[in-house]
Amino acid sequence: MNALILKLLGQRIALALLSLLAVSVVVFAITAVLPGDAAQEQLGQDATAEALAALRAQMGLDVPAPRRYLHWLGGLLSGNLGVSSTTQLPVSELIGSRLPNSLLLAAVAALFSVPIALSLGVAAAVWRGSWFDRAASTGAVAVVSVPEFLVATLAVLVFAVQLRWLPALSYVADIESLGQLLRAFAMPVLTLCCVIVAQMMRMTRAAVIDQLEAPYIEMVRLKGASPLRIVLAHALPNAVGPIANAVALSLSYLLGGVIIVETIFNYPGIAKLMVDGVSQRDMPLVQACAMLFCSAYLILVTTADLFGIVANPRLRHR
Amino acid sequence: MSTITTPGGFAGRPASPWFARLAQFGATGWIGIAVIAFWALAAIVGPALLSRTGAAGGGAVFAPISADHWLGTDYLGRDMLARVIEGARYTVGVAFVATLLASGIGTLLALLAAATGRWIDAALSRGLDTLTAIPSKMFALLMVAGFGSSVPMLIATAAVIYVPGAYRMARALAVNINALDYVTVARTRGERTGYVMLREILPNIAGPMLADLGLRFVYVVLLLASLSFLGLGVQPPAADWGSLVRENIGALADAGSSVIVPSLAIASLTIAVNLVIDNLPGHSARERGVR
Numbered sequence: 001m002n003a004l005i006l007k008l009l010g011q012r013i014a015l016a017l018l019s020l021l022a023v024s025v026v027v028f029a030i031t032a033v034l035p036g037d038a039a040q041e042q043l044g045q046d047a048t049a050e051a052l053a054a055l056r057a058q059m060g061l062d063v064p065a066p067r068r069y070l071h072w073l074g075g076l077l078s079g080n081l082g083v084s085s086t087t088q089l090p091v092s093e094l095i096g097s098r099l100p101n102s103l104l105l106a107a108v109a110a111l112f113s114v115p116i117a118l119s120l121g122v123a124a125a126v127w128r129g130s131w132f133d134r135a136a137s138t139g140a141v142a143v144v145s146v147p148e149f150l151v152a153t154l155a156v157l158v159f160a161v162q163l164r165w166l167p168a169l170s171y172v173a174d175i176e177s178l179g180q181l182l183r184a185f186a187m188p189v190l191t192l193c194c195v196i197v198a199q200m201m202r203m204t205r206a207a208v209i210d211q212l213e214a215p216y217i218e219m220v221r222l223k224g225a226s227p228l229r230i231v232l233a234h235a236l237p238n239a240v241g242p243i244a245n246a247v248a249l250s251l252s253y254l255l256g257g258v259i260i261v262e263t264i265f266n267y268p269g270i271a272k273l274m275v276d277g278v279s280q281r282d283m284p285l286v287q288a289c290a291m292l293f294c295s296a297y298l299i300l301v302t303t304a305d306l307f308g309i310v311a312n313p314r315l316r317h318r
Numbered sequence: 319m320s321t322i323t324t325p326g327g328f329a330g331r332p333a334s335p336w337f338a339r340l341a342q343f344g345a346t347g348w349i350g351i352a353v354i355a356f357w358a359l360a361a362i363v364g365p366a367l368l369s370r371t372g373a374a375g376g377g378a379v380f381a382p383i384s385a386d387h388w389l390g391t392d393y394l395g396r397d398m399l400a401r402v403i404e405g406a407r408y409t410v411g412v413a414f415v416a417t418l419l420a421s422g423i424g425t426l427l428a429l430l431a432a433a434t435g436r437w438i439d440a441a442l443s444r445g446l447d448t449l450t451a452i453p454s455k456m457f458a459l460l461m462v463a464g465f466g467s468s469v470p471m472l473i474a475t476a477a478v479i480y481v482p483g484a485y486r487m488a489r490a491l492a493v494n495i496n497a498l499d500y501v502t503v504a505r506t507r508g509e510r511t512g513y514v515m516l517r518e519i520l521p522n523i524a525g526p527m528l529a530d531l532g533l534r535f536v537y538v539v540l541l542l543a544s545l546s547f548l549g550l551g552v553q554p555p556a557a558d559w560g561s562l563v564r565e566n567i568g569a570l571a572d573a574g575s576s577v578i579v580p581s582l583a584i585a586s587l588t589i590a591v592n593l594v595i596d597n598l599p600g601h602s603a604r605e606r607g608v609r
Contacts, residue, residue: 022448030464145588147540149547149563150581156570157578256455263548264567275548278463286463293456301451 008309016302023294028072031283031290033065076291082284084277091288095270099292102262102269106254108185109192114247117197121204121243126231128209136201143198148260152191156264159187188265195257196250203246210242211235241311248304252297347597353590357583361410364403392566392576401562402583408558410587412469413538416476420538421531423477424484425523429515431485432492443489446482454479454541462550472551476538487530491523532595536588543584559584 063071075082081091124133143151159165211217212235220234262272274289276282392398427446431439449457461475495501496519504518545551546560557565562580569577 019448019451023451026448026452027460030460034464141592142589145536145540145592146585147543147547147560149544149560150585153563153567153570153577153581161570252453255453259455259459260544260547274459275550278459278550281463283463286460290452290456290460294452297453297456298451 005309009306012302012305012309016298020295020298023298024073024076024291025069027287027290027294028069031287032068032072072287076288081288084282084285086277086280086282086285091284094273094285095288095292098268098270098273101267102258102271105185105188105192105262105267105269106258109189109196109254109257110251112189113193113196113200116193117200117250118204118243118247120197121201121246122208122231122236124201124205125208125212126227128205128212133205137205140198140202143194144202148191148195148257149264151194152187152261152264155187155191155194159190188261188267191261191265192254192257196253199253200246200250203250204243207239207242207246208235211239214238241308244307244311245304248300248307252300252304255293255297255300344597346593350590350593350597353586354594357406357410357587357590360403361406364406392562398576398579401557402559402579405557405559405562405580406583408469408552408556409539409543409560409584412473412552412558413476413535413542416473416542417480417531417535417538419473419477420480421484421527421534424481424486425488425520425527426515427481428485428488428492429519431489432496432519433511433515439489442485446485449478450482454537455544458541458545459550462545467545467550467553469552469556472542472545476541479541480534480538484527484530484534488523488527491526492519495519495522529595529598532591536591539584539588 072082079092081095083089084091084094087094120136124136127133208231212231217230217235220230225234258269259271259275261267262269263275266272270289270292274286274293277285277289392401427442431442452460457479458475461471461478465471501514501518504514509518542551542558543560543563546558547564549561549564552558552561554561554565559580563577563584566574566576566580569575
């Protein structure tokens with residue numbers, strides 16, 4: 001660690017915070033400013049001027065948009081996320097009850113997919129051009145180029161319908177034993193894993209191949225080192241940065257994946273909450289969920305950047 | 319690189335690069351082109367060729383494949399073949415228009431950024447970077463929450479989401495071209511910015527941008543299908559392939575054709591486009607994982 005690295009890290013983190021601020025402007029603009037007058041929409045075309053003014057005052061629409069934005073942002077920062085317009089419950093309460101479910105799902109999926117993806121990716125890179133590499137790469141391209149819900153549908157078809165190993169839907173409410181937990185989680189986690197493993201494997205493979213084709217590896221090979229030693233002792237330590245980068249970036253695909261997976265398996269998580277919020281046009285809920293997802297996304301992408309900086313030896317020894 | 323001269327062709331003029339590339343296509347590339355052509359034809363002339371429309375219901379619900387219903391029936395007893403063909407219009411058509419818009423706008427903005435001064439470039443790059451800080455599905459959900467979901471709305475949403483990607487790709491290419499001597503010559507000659515953008519730079523980035531267009535088309539198809547699958551995309555009674563999977567998810571329990579067929583349709587289209595791109599000579603965009 002030296003001053004240069006610290007400075008770069010600081011810059012990346014400041015940039016991420018700035019992006020988050022810009023994202024909050026976009027989120028607020030799309031949900032609360034651009035669609036037009038929410039009071040007019042709620043009351044219809046033939047509402048009286050008095051009724052409109054009263055509803056606007058009640059909804060806080062009588063103040064100009066920039067001030068509404070600042071008020072909303074202040075609430076967001078102080079943890080006051082507003083009240084859901086359909087259920088009349090505080091949004092923070094709704095999110096609080098669903099967030100642990102989603103985090104658990106994401107954590108379990110990450111726990112399984114990271115080791116599988118890394119070993120597949122490294123193996124495919126080492127034996128590149130072999131039948132194994134071709135099969136793994138083709139499989140990964142196939143999974144990446146179909147929608148997540150298709151992977152989920154296929155998984156249900158194979159494991160729940162044909163083989164009858166697992167239940168098609170997951171309900172977290174009636175879980176008593178570890179076995180039930182595993183059975184309920186199996187399908188959503190399996191689907192998420194497929195999507196992430198495919199992404200991560202491709203990126204890991206590219207990162208390791210990048211190193212294996214470098215001149216210093218040829219030197220190691222000429223020196224007579226065994227293939228295992230070439231990969232483990234020489235190539236991998238240099239590929240740690242790009243691989244960590246790939247892991248963090250691939251995990252950001254979790255965010256898109258959970259939206260589909262929670263809906264198809266009826267899993268009571270935060271993404272299902274948001275999709276329901278969107279179909280009922282429950283703006284406070286949608287805004288809060290969107291900010292939560294965008295923050296998580298920015299954290300993962302920034303982490304990927306930070307790994308890249310810290311693991312770059314040229315920056316470390318200066 | 320081999321060039322094919324057209325018989326009795328114009329002096330010194332090589333055959334079109336696209337023709338030359340098609341001749342080098344592998345078998346998988348041709349399979350991809352065939353599948354894409356099939357779905358494009360189905361979208362354009364398909365509904366006119368069918369003896370029944372997807373709106374006519376009344377048959378047995380979730381009927382299996384039979385001589386009468388080639389692909390079975392859906393959850394209201396409507397003919398699946400007709401529904402899938404009509405769905406092709408939405409899936410292929412909406413995605414195609416959205417992709418054209420995204421790539422077109424992205425390329426034009428990139429040309430503008432490369433050919434004009436530093437300020438426009440910086441402002442455009444920063445502004446579009448902000449959009450990429452929002453995951454694509456999240457942005458789509460926000461747009462649907464704000465503006466509801468109609469077909470023009472879906473096209474606009476998908477176009478906005480994929481403009482930054484197309485812009486970044488085109489800008490990287492255009493900046494390189496802009497630094498070449500013949501562009502400087504054109505400027506010195508006194509050509510206007512518009513001429514430099516469209517006549518000097520654009521023809522030289524068109525090839526890679528077309529490959530990028532194909533890739534972006536796949537993303538748009540996936541995004542719109544996912545949105546429809548969530549019930550937030552194309553609204554009933556119209557249906558794209560994503561909505562067809564959603565509508566008929568009840569047939570999943572007995573592996574009915576009505577849920578499998580639209581799934582296969584989506585997969586065949588996206589994989590076909592991928593096959594074609596893989597067979598293009600300069601398909602490096604994929605390897606770099608630009609998304």
